[in-house]
Structure formats: structure tokens, C-alpha cells
Amino acid sequence: MNLEKVIFGFFIVLAATLNFGFFTGDIDNPAHHDVYELFAAIVVSLIATVLKFGDRTQIGAVHLSTSLVADLQLIAAAMVWGYAAHVSPAGLTPEMVARVVSLSGGALLANGVSVVILIAETIMQRR
Amino acid sequence: MTPLQRHHGIFFLVLRRLRAPLIVLITILAVSVLGLTLAPGLDGAGRLSFFHAFYFISYTATTIGFGEIPVEFSNQQRMWVTICIYLSVIGWAYTLGTVFTLLADRNLHLAIRTQRFARAVRRLREPFYLVCGYGETGRLICSALDRMGVRAVVVELDDAKVGELDLHGYTADVPALAADAGNPETLSFAGLTSPHCAGVIALTDDDSANLAIAITARLLAPRLPALCRAESPETAANMASFGTRHIINPFEKFSEYMALAVQSPAAWQLLAWLTSLPGSTVEHHRDPPRGHWILCGHGRFGKAMLSTLSRESMPVTVIDRQPPGDAPHRWVQGDGTGAEALLAADVRQAVGLIAATSSDVDNLSAAVTARGLNPGLFVVLRQNHYSNHALFDAFDADFNMVPSEIIAHECLAVLSTPLLAPFLREMKARDEEWRVWLLKRLTGRFGWEAPTVWSERINIARAPALHRRLMAGEEVGLDTLLRSPQKRAEYLPCEVLYIQRDDSDHLVMPLGDTLVRPGDELLLAGRRRARGALGLSLANEQALAYLLSGVDLPGGWIWERLARRKQIRKERRLPG
DSSP: OOHHHHHHHHHHHHHHHHHHHHHOSOTTOGGGSOHHHHHHHHHHHHHHHHHTTTOOSHHHHHHHHHHHHHHHHHHHHHHHHHIIIIISTTOSOHHHHHHHHHHHHHHHHHHHHHHHHHHHHHHHHOO | OOOTTTGGGHHHHHHHHTHHHHHHHHHHHHHHHHHHHHSOOSTTTOOOOHHHHHHHHHHHHTTOOOOSOSSOOOHHHHHHHHHHHHHHHHHHHHHHHHHHHHHHOHHHHHHHHHHHHHHHHHHOOSOEEEEEOOSHHHHHHHHHHHHHTOEEEEEESOHHHHHHHHHHOOSSOOOEEESOTTSHHHHHHTTTTOTTEEEEEEOOSOHHHHHHHHHHHHHHOTTSOEEEEOOSHHHHHHHHHTTOSEEEOHHHHHHHHHHHHHHOHHHHHHHHHHTOOTTOBOOOOOOOOSSOEEEEOOSHHHHHHHHHHHHTTOOEEEEESSOOTTOSSEEEESOSSSHHHHHHTTTTTOSEEEEOOSOHHHHHHHHHHHHHHOTTOEEEEEOOOGGGHHHHHHHTOSEEEOHHHHHHHHHHHHHHOTTHHHHHHHHHHSOHHHHHHHHHHHHHHHOSBOOEEEEEEOSTTTOHHHHHHHHTTOOOBHHHHTBOSSOTTSBOSEEEEEEEOTTSOEEESOOTTOBOOTTOEEEEEEOHHHHHHHHHHHHOHHHHHHHHHSOOOOOSHHHHHHHHHHHHHHHHHTTO
8 A cells, every 4th residue: 555645546536525515406506505615625626736746647647637627617616706705796696606516517527537537547557 | 877868857857846845835825714714803894705815815925915904803813814924934935945956956957958958959950060079179170160150069078168168159059968978868869860960070088989979870870971089090990890981080190191291292281271270371381301200209199100201211210118119110218308318319310300299298398309409300299288289389390280180170171071082182193293383373362371162062952043054055164153243254262173073073173164064063162252152153043144144134023024025125126
């Protein structure tokens, strides 16, 4: 067992689960989507991205790119939330919540790809 | 030294080293923001939202510090912010420290420099020479190539010499790498396999490195000419065994020159003039006399000189500590620096002295002592180190044998004009009278400064205008061609020395009425501006038409139409 691999897998799976937790629920109901969970998802996703830096293999490159996609989607979601909560006069309307959640849904797909790659890589090694 | 394997991944190397500090930074920011959203604010204001917390931490962590925004903080919030400030300082200090350590890392420097060098070489889109070894010879060659307008790429083992290259101030940029040129990978980074590489010049002072370069060039780029320096006959034989095209042994070369100077002073002076380094002036030497010679030092150079002199059947006395083997020469034991040994070698009756030891001081001392005993002595001095130049200049020997200069001359002669070698062979085969005539004619016209020697091929690529006219059946003589394209009455300051014809025929010093044929290769010598002017007449239709007919052709479509109409009208009028 390799500690580095444990940490790597942990952060990738945690990013996916947090993202999923934020995503589930009615798409336009603010009560179903906690902003703290979004924050946690962003932080864990960023850390997972940095962990993937510096791997020169093909799989490493795909890992990094999916992670960057997830970051981008989540940061976009956070910005929409910030706009809705503090700038837009109408506040956090169901419409805005739906936008935030659908953006995080995109990130969830990217995180899912990351997890699939992780599993595929593990299976390929057969150890 | 293995920076080369790693050079591809500098970006990844940096990213990997920055992994830990980046994670620390992200974590610290996340914890700070989260804590600030949880801390209770003043009554009525409530907690900070994520947006405000992120805003506040961003400007606090980067030490901008706008104050407490949007509302005044509660004491709980202030307590947390105090912790955040110290945390963020630690995070930034750690990150910046890692970045600076990384920038100061020698391996990274090496990797970056190698990558920059490889990129510069890849971007070269014109012919260049790969010069291995930037010592005295390398410097001479590089500056000569620079004057000739040819690019060079340098590989040198010594870091200090590579640094010196930047200070030298060449007109064109010379990419240089501090690495072992004997390593094939280094050579391929330096453009050995590039389609623009015109030749390899191996000049390192280490024979085995030169040998390695020669074999690498032979295997990786067999079509490229390789010029290799070899100081021992074994290395030269080894290089010749796998077909290295040009092997330059400075000692052998100098003895050849010396033999030529003894046999035919005019040929020697012509050779010196034609192969002199650009920008230099050939000095007049008196010609080496025939008679009794004294040789001090029976080393590599001494042996070469000894065999030359005995081939010319001149009696030689050798002064050395060891006997010179079974050769039939007189031997005096000693080191030549003292008067006794020189007197024992009959210095008063001798005509010449060759100081050929590997110590510059010994050579000078022997020469000074011998000149004192016999002022009319012809002195040949071997100069081992370029740094002793001032001493050798002050002594005023008849010949200075400087290995670096000899190699540089030879390289340039081979590189710039391959036709020079057959011309020199032809010249050596002619009689002395002809050579004296030729020398007087050329130096009388162009002076003793180094001439520009170049070759022109009459083909569609190099001389499109002339080639087209010749193929159309026109006859063009040298006399017409070698005139100024600005003013037809003036001749260009250059002469055709040699013409190589397609059918392995050749002409030496062709007369002015010689007709040029397509496929000819001309060897020319003259002033620099003649080269550009001749290039213009060969390639430019207008310039050539003016040379041949004296009429300025109109340029451009409209003027051509007008001129043709005028001509037609004139023709119509004639029969009427």
C-alpha cells in the first residue's frame, strides 16, 4: 500500500461525493442545496487538481484535464451564487439556484470521469 | 551531467515541486474563509456570507488590507482574522521560498538553458556550421564565419568559455551550450541531424573527443562534411579509417606549408594570401633559405619538420635531450636554450633554426640566443599558447607556427570554397614563372589584404537570369559578365581563378573571351563588393540585360507593355 495513492484516491472520490451531495435534490429548491457543501466541493476539487500536477503519463494528463473541467464548472457555479446572493436585486431565486445546481451537475460528470479513470488505472495494474 | 534527458519536462518539474506549497495555500485559504463564515458578527449584522468572507480573506492574505468590510467585525471575528493573518503569512512564505529554491536550482538552470539552446537551433532556418570546442581556434573560426555571414552553433565543455561567447559580440546570434560534444545526444540537440546543418567542425583540444565527434557525424549525418582536428597520427589514421573527409593535423599542415615555402615561395605566398582570415593582411616573409638547419625539440612538430627538411635534402642538426632515433641526422644533446648546445650544432654556419619544443619560453629563449650568435638566421617559432602573442610579436620571427591559426585557415579554405583545393593543386603543378606572374597579377590588383574567395555555380537556382539566357542559346563571355551592373564600363574587382565544367573538364585562369556554359562552377577571388554585384547580375534579369546590351530594361508590367508597343511601332515604320 502506498500512502500517496491513498491520498490521491481519497481526494478524487471525496471531490466526487461532495459534488454529488450538493447536486442531489430538487434543482430549484434552495433548501436542498447547501452552500457550505459547494464550498467544500470547490476546495477539495482544487486540492485534487494540484495533486495531479506533474504526472507526465497519458492517464495523468487526462486526470488533470477532467479535474480542471470540474474546477471550472464549480467556480462558475460559485460565481453565479455570489451574483445571485449579493448583486442581483431579486436575491437567490429558484431560477438562480437551478443555474448553480446545473453547473455543479456538469462538474459532477467530470468528477465521475475522474473516478472511472482512477478505477480503470487500478484495474490495469492488477496488483 | 545528464540534463538532457530531463529537459522535456521543465514545466512538469516546476509543477511537481510546487504541489505541496499550493495545497498548503489552498487549505489555509479554505480554512480561513470557512472560519470567517462561521464566526458570529455584531448584533444585527449576522455572520459574513461566503462571498464577503472570500473577499476579506483575499485582500488580507495578500497583505492589501482594506479594513473591516462590509461592516465592523465582532471580537470573535477579529480573533479568527488574527489567526488567519499569521496562517496566510506562513503559507505565502512557504510558497515563495519553494519558488526561489526552485529558481536557484542548478539542474533546473541547466535544463532551461539546454531547452533554450535546442529551441534556438531548431529555429535556425539558414545553413549553419556546428563548431565543437570554443578555444582559440573555435574563436577564430566563429568570427570568420560571422564575417562571412554564415551562422554557427557552438558546443563547448567549459562553462566559462561559453560565457565569453556572449561577450564577444557577433553580428548574428550564436547559440552555445556547455556540454560534452563527445556525447551523441548533445550533438543532435546542437542540430547535427538538422537539414540546415552545413558541416561539423571538431576542434576540441582532446583527440578522443574529436574522434567521438567524427564517428557520430559519420553515422548520424553521413552526407555532412566533417572537419576534425587530430594531433596524433594514430587518431588521424583512426578517423581516416571510417572515411572522415577532412582531417586537420596542425603540425603536418605547417610542415607542408614549410615544404611549399622552400620549394616555391610564390606558391606559398599565393596560398597564404588566398586562405588568409577575412580582415587580415598577409605579411611579407623572406623565403626560407636552403642550407644547414638546426631543429630544437624532436617532438610531434619536430618530427614532421625533420621529415620535410630531409625530403628537401637539407642537412639538419637536431638538438634534444634524447637521441632522435635511427635517423641519419647529427644529434647534439641539450635543450637548445643554452649557447653551448647551439654552438655545438654550428649555429654560426647554419641558415635556419626551428624552435619546436612544447614550451613557449624554451622556444623563445632558444631563438633569442641563436639570433644573438647568428643575426641572419631564419627563425621558425612554434607558439603553443595564444596568450603569449605579445612575446612572439616582439621577437619578430620569420615564421610563427600557431596551431590554432593553421587549423582555422584550413577549415575556412575547405568550408568556404571547395574549388580552392583543385586550384591549389593545379597551381603547384605549374612552373615557378607562372606562379610569380599569377601572384603579381592578383596582389597587384587587389593588394595584400585578405581577398574574398568564393564560388558561383551557373545553374537555375544560383544564377537564374544567366542560366535562362544561356539555355536560350546566347553566348556570354567572362569579360562581359565581370562588369559592374551599375556602370557597364567598369570591371568588377574580382578575377575568375578556375572553372570546373560539368564533363570533368577545367580551366585555370580563363581568359576574358572564355564563354560561360550552363553548369559551370567558377572560383573567384576579389573584393567583397564584387561578390554582391556579380550575384545581382547572375540572378537579376534587368541587371544582366543591361550588362549584355547596355540598355536598361523597363521594369514592371506597364512599362514592359509600353516599351514593346514603341518597339513594334518602330519596326512597322521601317519597311515603309
